[in-house]
Amino acid sequence: MNVTFKDVAKLANVSTQTVSRVTNGSLSVAPETREKVNAAIKQLGYIPNKGAQLLGRAKSKTIGLVTIGILLQGASLINDGIRKQAKKLGYGTSLSVVAEHSFDKITAAVDDLKAQRVEFIIMNIPLSKEEAELLVAQYLHIQFVFIDVPPDSRVNAVSGANYNGAKAAAKLMLSLCRKRLLVITGPHGSSASELRLQGWLDVLKEDGDSKIIHQCEGDWQAGSGYMCTRQALSDGRDIDGVLVASDQMALGVLRALNEFNLTVPQQVSVIGFDDTADSAYFTPPLTTIKQDFLTIGERAVSLAFSVADKATKAYQHESIVTELIERKSTQAYRPPQANEQQINTLLKQIKKLLTE
Numbered sequence: 120m121n122v123t124f125k126d127v128a129k130l131a132n133v134s135t136q137t138v139s140r141v142t143n144g145s146l147s148v149a150p151e152t153r154e155k156v157n158a159a160i161k162q163l164g165y166i167p168n169k170g171a172q173l174l175g176r177a178k179s180k181t182i183g184l185v186t187i188g189i190l191l192q193g194a195s196l197i198n199d200g201i202r203k204q205a206k207k208l209g210y211g212t213s214l215s216v217v218a219e220h221s222f223d224k225i226t227a228a229v230d231d232l233k234a235q236r237v238e239f240i241i242m243n244i245p246l247s248k249e250e251a252e253l254l255v256a257q258y259l260h261i262q263f264v265f266i267d268v269p270p271d272s273r274v275n276a277v278s279g280a281n282y283n284g285a286k287a288a289a290k291l292m293l294s295l296c297r298k299r300l301l302v303i304t305g306p307h308g309s310s311a312s313e314l315r316l317q318g319w320l321d322v323l324k325e326d327g328d329s330k331i332i333h334q335c336e337g338d339w340q341a342g343s344g345y346m347c348t349r350q351a352l353s354d355g356r357d358i359d360g361v362l363v364a365s366d367q368m369a370l371g372v373l374r375a376l377n378e379f380n381l382t383v384p385q386q387v388s389v390i391g392f393d394d395t396a397d398s399a400y401f402t403p404p405l406t407t408i409k410q411d412f413l414t415i416g417e418r419a420v421s422l423a424f425s426v427a428d429k430a431t432k433a434y435q436h437e438s439i440v441t442e443l444i445e446r447k448s449t450q451a452y453r454p455p456q457a458n459e460q461q462i463n464t465l466l467k468q469i470k471k472l473l474t475e
Contacts, residue, residue, distance in 0.1 A: 131156045141156040142234070150228075180210050181210060182201065182205045183232035184241050191367070193410065197415050204420035238261065239262045241263075243267070245267040246267065264276065267309055275423070277437045279439050292390060295360070297388050299330065299360070300331050301351050302316070303364060304316050304335070306336060340368065345371030345375045347368075358387060360390075361390070365393050366398040366405060369401070388406075388452075389405065389406070391405045391448075394407045394408065403446070410439070422435060
């Protein structure tokens, strides 16, 4: 028995008009509704009657973009680069935000964009090697470019030079004779975070005197940097340097250090990552690793078009150079003078008395 519009509408609990809009790629359907209709179509194996007409239409002049939360400054800037480059090429962009990592939600977002007949999709969201390669295999007629995937993934990708940038940050910290470090990574599952951590660790291994006093996983946002630092200091961790995987988390670090009466950079040096626009106006201005987010977005679009025009199936990975930006949140370690040592000792004694 042939599956009809009515069968799909009944299963998805929508009108037949809604099913028609979804199958015709209309943008006037809510993402949740589109997801239900596509799921019903997939479950029933429905083939739209207008399939031949759709195949005959001109290809979409839209680039799809699946992204993590747009409140994250780095992701937002990359998205801006994607939109600007798409516009230069005469394309619009269609955005789908996936707030929490779920492969089902990611594929639903891709299905939503596919219904709009896009040829190119930029994935500005952390994915494992297996997830990225599965998407490419599952959607053979879509040209994907990924922003945050492991370097050995067999997909096309563009990213910042996370590993090299992190090494530059760690080398600066060691040159300042900072030996007791707090390390705050990004979320597990992000290749950018993992590469930054590996860059820090590889440099620190070369110096026998330095060690990581405490390591904590953040979520890229200021609140996680604040809580990680507060927890480390509340546990009595004696630190003189903090390596942070993003500037937003570094903002939280600076507040926590201030609340514990630790001066930056005299007592604790702090180095962030990203060089977001606000980092130059932190108190003190933040030393950080600059990423060119706009270029990452622009190159992702250019790569999608470039590989689509080539017959080769070889995958390309582009790495956009990073740069160390030194500001006032870092300085060389200076041993405290005798009176400073006495004051610090008294403060610790007072704090101990107050907590007893």
